Amino acid sequence: MPLSRSLPAWYRRLPLTVRLPAVVALMIFAAAMGTTQLALQSVSRQFEAQMAGIGQVYLDGLSAALLPALQSGDAQAMVGVLQRSLAVTEGVEDRWLAVLDAQGQTLARAQREGQADAVWPEDVLAAQRGARLTDDAQGVWVWRTLDGTHRVLANLDVTTFSQEREQLRWRLVLLDLLVSVLCAALGFGVARQMQRPTALITQHLQKGLALPAELIDASDPESARLMRAVNRMADDAREREAMMGLLAEQEREAVLGRLAATLAHEVRNPLGGMVTAIQTLRKFGDRTDAREDALNFIERGVLALREVVDATLTTHRPRGSERRLSLQDLHDVQRLVAADARQRGVTVRVDAQPGLPDELPVAATEVRQVLLNLLINAVRATRAGGQVLLSVRRDAQALVLEVIDEGVGMAPEVAESLVRGEPRAGQGGLGVAVIVRLVQQLRGRVSVDAHSRGGTHITLQLPLELPPDP
Structure with a gap:
């Protein structure tokens, strides 16, 4: 099935000078919006990578403070280190801190006041170090090993960063929408301008007229050549129509001439026979049989003439x-x-x-x-x-x-x-x-x-x- 048949009826009813620019504008708009979405996805990945990097830097300092207590096996000392870390709120704010053994059992833990007990993510033990956003995207889990067997785990509050990211996302979306609309409008106008020669040609061809010289833009050589070619084609078409009319008139006259010549040719022969019958009638008119035969022949000749005329004039x-x-x-x-x-x-x-x-x-x-x-x-x-x-x-x-x-x-x-x-x-x-x-x-x-x-x-x-x- 042709592609045009699959398009909506209302779209097919639009003029070509509107349809093509509209498609161009739609393609520009889709391309602009698509590139923005790709950019936003890239920004999101970069945000997550930055949060993971910040978390690892935070854990580096915390690990240095925890190692002496871990080596001496002093759990109270480890809890004290974790609580002092929670007390420092400048920069990244931590919510939960914990030290786990090789089996994932908690050796020491601390949490900020007002926070509910945390449920550690199951994939903490799957890698030596890592980072993962929480389900509400308001925090990030980060972890790393301390001495090859033990791990330190932290949940950092990234609410401020998430809000800033969301605001940035909407600003980018609105800016992209505005730029996309402007680009689409510009593309629509440029496409309409490019189609102007075609619209002029279509308008004049529908009226059977050549394009006036003042409408041919000499500054656009390609369009000027197209318009001049269309004018030559229109002139040739008019000449062909005039020639065809002349040929049709000549053909009609020739047909009438052949018809008249054929009719005369076919009528002449029966007339010759009838003349012979009349001569016979004059010469032997006193004889009943000769007179009857001649009259019958003349009658048949007249009927034959009528049939010849009818057969010649009918198609x-x-x-x-x-x-x-x-x-x-x-x-x-x-x-x-x-x-x-x-x-x-x-x-x-x-x-x-x-x-x-x-x-x-x-x-x-x-x-x-x-x-x-x-x-x-x-x-x-x-x-x-x-x-x-x-x-x-x-x-x-x-x-x-x-x-x-x-x-x-x-x-x-x-x-x-x-x-x-x-x-x-x-x-x-x-x-x-x-x-x-x-x-x-x-x-x-x-x-x-x-x-x-x-x-x-x-x-x-x-x-x-x-x-x-x-």
Whole structure:
């Protein structure tokens, strides 16, 4: 999970120009307080070491007075030495004094008036000499050996020193708190000042404006370079937006031009067939069968024109009510190219598989357009006296349409465009682009066998829109 997600929501809502200085100030404050705590701990250790040193110095003098009495085994003399020591109150004040044997038994002891009986610490016998604060930190136990076996023990009153230490601790804490707050505030201000260029850049970028020259501080070379770079980037962005707008307008005009050219290309062929039917009607209008056939052909041509216009102007196939392909559509395509074929001396023949149903489950409009374009190209590629064949058959899952001509062969790059479904500008004219678009719309596949002597053999495989299994 990103670190920012683990931060409180209120902190994430703060501006970056506040968050970063706040973090800097907090880090400075924590560092200052932490160093003070370390210093206080060091002072405490030094205090304890000083108390232990003072205690050992005190015991040195006391030991010198006790040794003669200890060597003579005079317990009363040892008690007298201890009591006289208690009577001296200048400097360090002692509370309890005692002399212990090797087993920790008390040989002599004395205590200041008003003091309760002392409980000797159990760790006195663990070391030759030592010091330890009492539990209330108001006294310190110190001890040392006298002759290798006996020990002298004292409890010294350090209340005054403890109070002074505590006062010193609070003064240091308050001073450190004040210094930490001042340093944190200074760090916050410095961080905010350092972020000022970033804040200015963000403010102007949000408005889509370049930074004015008077806001660029030349005395700060790094910030000045950053601001000038942002200005160049903003200028480049505006130029790119203007260029993209111009390109979009040009592309729109180009699309409209291609749409108009494609529509004109697709409409021209049915119109040519209708002109031929009108000429037939004028020539053989007195014959009922010829007149009926011509009128039916003109009607189908008008319907085909409407379907061509609808299919060209829409971006998706019509749903539900789209007309299915019929065998009559195949013969209509043959008649549409017949006039052009006669002028070129080319024969166009349709070879349909026996037993084909009158209606096939594929879109009629798209198939008619594809076949019309393929047959027109085939007729124009075939020499006079040649033949163009349209073969139609059906297998289990697809309708297979083959257009075979006896021309000079299709250019390899045009054949590749048809097979790959990627027409290139200037290759094959509008017809190739229309074929590719319609075959993709029909979810079909194209294969091309083109060579210079045997003409071109184009195979279309169009999946049938079969009803679902019951």
